[in-house]
Amino acid sequence: MKVYKQYKGLVTKKFNEFYLVALYKHETSELNKKFLCKIKKSVNFRNQFVYVGDEVIVYQIDSQSKRATIESLVKRNNLLERPSVANISNIYVICSVEEPKLNLSQVNKFLISAEHLGVEVSLVLTKCDLITEQKRRLLIDKFKKWGYQAITLNFNNPENLKNLLIDLKEKKCSIFMGPSGVGKTTLLNMIIPGLDNTTAPVSSKIKRGKNTTRNVELFSLSSKSYIVDTPGFNMRSLEIDIRELPNLYPEIYKQVVNDGINCKFRNCLHINDQGCKLNKNFERYTFYKEMIESSKSHYCLIQGD
Ligand SMILES: Nc1nc2c(ncn2[C@@H]2O[C@H](COP(=O)(O)OP(=O)(O)OP(=O)(O)O)[C@@H](O)[C@H]2O)c(=O)[nH]1
Numbered sequence: 001m002k003v004y005k006q007y008k009g010l011v012t013k014k015f016n017e018f019y020l021v022a023l024y025k026h027e028t029s030e031l032n033k034k035f036l037c038k039i040k041k042s043v044n045f046r047n048q049f050v051y052v053g054d055e056v057i058v059y060q061i062d063s064q065s066k067r068a069t070i071e072s073l074v075k076r077n078n079l080l081e082r083p084s085v086a087n088i089s090n091i092y093v094i095c096s097v098e099e100p101k102l103n104l105s106q107v108n109k110f111l112i113s114a115e116h117l118g119v120e121v122s123l124v125l126t127k128c129d130l131i132t133e134q135k136r137r138l139l140i141d142k143f144k145k146w147g148y149q150a151i152t153l154n155f156n157n158p159e160n161l162k163n164l165l166i167d168l169k170e171k172k173c174s175i176f177m178g179p180s181g182v183g184k185t186t187l188l189n190m191i192i193p194g195l196d197n198t199t200a201p202v203s204s205k206i207k208r209g210k211n212t213t214r215n216v217e218l219f220s221l222s223s224k225s226y227i228v229d230t231p232g233f234n235m236r237s238l239e240i241d242i243r244e245l246p247n248l249y250p251e252i253y254k255q256v257v258n259d260g261i262n263c264k265f266r267n268c269l270h271i272n273d274q275g276c277k278l279n280k281n282f283e284r285y286t287f288y289k290e291m292i293e294s295s296k297s298h299y300c301l302i303q304g305d
């Protein structure tokens with residue numbers, strides 16, 4: 001039976017010209033069944049402009065074949081560019097402390113790229129069973145100075161995982177992003193009972209992940225809360241207006257906002273600027289300086305390793 005009524009839904013997965021859309025249960029906004037959709041032919045937006053996390057209006061709903069057509073796109077709040085995901089409320093940057101080894105320059109780039117979206121950013125360190133308690137504490141101290149209360153996870157000790165789960169259930173749409181092999185999908189499998197997504201050991205030769213997850217996919221944690229798993233990747237370049245960079249480092253913006261430091265020029269880049277009042281004695285200042293200095297015109301192009 002075909003129903004011609006329109007319904008709102010959430011794009012949970014995208015492949016070629018197809019979109020998996022979970023329809024909201026009428027009135028209650030609860031997630032209902034998933035439908036395989038294509039975009040209405042006459043619609044004036046090209047396929048690539050609909051992303052996982054987007055809300056869409058669908059019609060031509062065929063409940064037997066579980067197919068429907070996307071009629072239009074609901075206005076989105078934000079769009080993360082890499083990986084492309086819409087309407088995110090929280091970013092969890094996930095990095096492992098070993099296998100693959102923690103790479104501070106990568107962590108920095110992931111955090112800056114995440115902060116750029118303007119949502120709440122958290123840092124998760126996985127595989128803490130592979131380091132000593134002393135090293136774990138040192139890492140927590142280090143990232144506290146970077147402005148983040150790192151969540152440390154350990155396969156064998158689910159205590160911190162419980163707290164993370166409570167945290168995630170309070171957020172609307174969280175995304176797990178980070179390099180390949182750090183354990184993003186493993187974490188998701190532990191968080192969502194019954195989910196058994198593919199994971200794979202890191203390559204024993206090059207100690208890197210094997211890019212096991214291939215698609216961006218959104219999973220429902222409760223009727224009001226979702227998580228997006230993403231394929232791992234290494235950050236190579238970021239294209240950010242350098243005037244924005246000081247706002248993306250907590251070590252800098254906290255000095256400006258909380259401590260009220262008053263550089264001579266309002267648009268001070270805190271490098272060799274005259275009358276700069278920034279206390280530059282923090283670990284990431286070198287990364288910050290490199291980002292500013294490698295800028296071409298007013299864009300910042302950071303080449304990775
Ligand atoms: N020792 C240890 N190994 C872990 C932990 N979490 C994940 N792993 C292992 O790390 C490997 C990679 O995990 P995945 O979940 O596939 O990693 P991923 O981040 O999803 O990787 P991509 O999908 O390639 O981006 C697997 O063999 C996991 O068993 C942990 O806390 N401790």
Ligand SMILES: [Mg+2]
Binds near residue numbers: 232
């Ligand atoms: Mg994965």
Ligand SMILES: [Zn+2]
Binds near residue numbers: 269270277
């Ligand atoms: Zn300054």
